[in-house]
Amino acid sequence: DYSVKSDDIKNLLKVFNRGGSFSGGYFNSYSGGHMMSTETPKNTGFFVGKVVSYDPKAKKCRVKFVEKITPGDGVEIITKKLPHTGTNLNKGAEPGKELVFEVDGNVSPGDLVYRTFDKQLADSLKKSYTTDIRKLEINASVKAKIGSPLCLSLSHKGIEVREEAGLVTEALNNPISETQLIGRLSKTGGTPFTFNFIESEVDSGIYINISEINALKRKTIELFEKKFVNSFCREYLGSTPVFSGRVPYNPVNAKKINVSVPSKRGFDASLDTKADNIYLSIYTANEDLEYFCNQALQHNKNLFIDLPLITRDMTFLKSFIGKASGFDNIKGYVIKNYGQLEILKGSGLELILGSSFNVMNSLSYSFLKGYASIVALSTELNLDEINKMQCPGAEITVYGKLMLMALCQCPIGNFAGKKGDGKYCSERGTKNSYSLRDRKELIFDIRPDCHECFAGIFNADKILMTDKLSGLLKAKPEYIKLDFFEETGAEIKSIIAAYSSFVDDDVFKFTLSGNNITHAHFYRGVL
Secondary structure (H helix, E strand, C coil): CCCCCCCCCCCCHHHHHCCCCCCCCCCCCCCCHCCCCCCCCCCEEEEEEEEEEEECCCCCCEECEEEECCCCEEEEEEEECCCCCCEEEECCCCCCEEEEECCCCCCCCCCEEEEEEEHHHHHHHHHHHHHHCCCCEEEEEEEEEECEEEEEEECCCCCCEEEEEECCCEEECCCCHHHHHHHHHCCCCCCCCCEEEEEEEEECECCCCCHHHHHHHHHHHHHHHHHHHHHHCCCCCCCCCCCCCCCCCCCCCCCEEEECCCHCCCCHHHHHCCEEEEEEHHHHHHCCCHHHHHHHHHCCCCEECCCCCCCCCCCHHHHHHHHHCCCCCEEEEEEEEEHHHHHHHCCCCCCCCHHHCCCHHHHHHHHHHCCCCEEEECCCCCCCHHHHCCCEEEEEEEECEEEEECCCHHHHHHHCCCCCCCCCCCCCCCCCEEEECCCCCEEEEEEECCCCCCCCCEEECCCECCCCCCHHHHHHCEEEEEECCCCCCHHHHHHHHHHHHHHHHHHCCCCCCCCCEEEECCCCCCC
């Protein structure tokens, strides 16, 4: 059985680690704080010694090392008070020996010393990747007959090239032997190939100009390399691939408003507005499906069930689909991943593909549009890119907070919920609000999905486009999406009303403003 060598593990820890050890990742655990390092976001280094004494006036620190130290190594001293301190060493030391060096900080005897940069290891690693030592052996054949051109052939797994150059003549003196000719051709230098000569036909007493030998070798290698690289290129299909399960697309000319609401409060507030389609969280819908279906019907709204971003366990989803099949008022589903698409593509209901499909170009849009009535464009596209794509029936998000990342390592569970090895924590289903605060005092909402056990981290700023009418008109969206979460019922109604005036008259009759507002990628793009 294979086992990783202790020296290899040690070198990995020296390169980078956040706690001095490794975990089994997700192989043996769903998630949890035991898999994370909460001490520091940077490299903690490798333990190499302890502080023996420190002179704060002279800033001289004496350390006894337990590992060999090389000049150029970087060390960090874990002090009792933050911030920790460190320095680069210009002297070396053997294990068991002491070294005095200058460093400034709240250093005390007994403080642990970690090496955060290993000069010797870094140099050896750099040497390994700056010089490419990998070579591909290919078969070669040479033919050198007096009165004929010199010929070199190369072949490897069905790839063959053959080139000729110069003229082989009879030598007047200093003839080149077969061994010498093969030796010169075998010097492939910095190319990624080595030659294995399987055949040679070389007359005795021949002369060939050395420059012609080298020119033939270079040209043949260049041709072979080009042919070899091209063998890995995929064939261009020339058109959008067609797969089973596609549905016809009927374009809609009028602009429509889609609203996403996670709660009953948001759903009820959206009913008496000009919203056309309501995306309701599957978890909220599951609480009282009959109520939501009846209310949508009474208010002439299209009800779509909004599915979670991640579905690791399809049991609940399949159960809900079975339950929902008894209601005729469900228009369809807003799906977030390909697994959900596979399950629902033959359901006969309308499908809306969310922005998580990250549609960035017209080819991917055209392909996915065959599976859905509406396809949301990537939230990373700017208005110029959207306009150039010319995607009829596309949806763009023009209000709300965008998800920045989805975490299986839910901060709520790992810290407030005291999560262990199991799937769920003590805060499962909590009504408390949690957020992250960064060094600039910006607040990022944490929105947990306690069924699938993951958390979404959302932007501190909301998208708000009511003050950018000209740009929004240029993109000509067929569907605009408003993404609500913590808004009150009154706020939801006023925001929908603002965008409704744009839908009806191509003009915003009033604008919304406030702090923490962004225009997202609409005027920047990804780069």
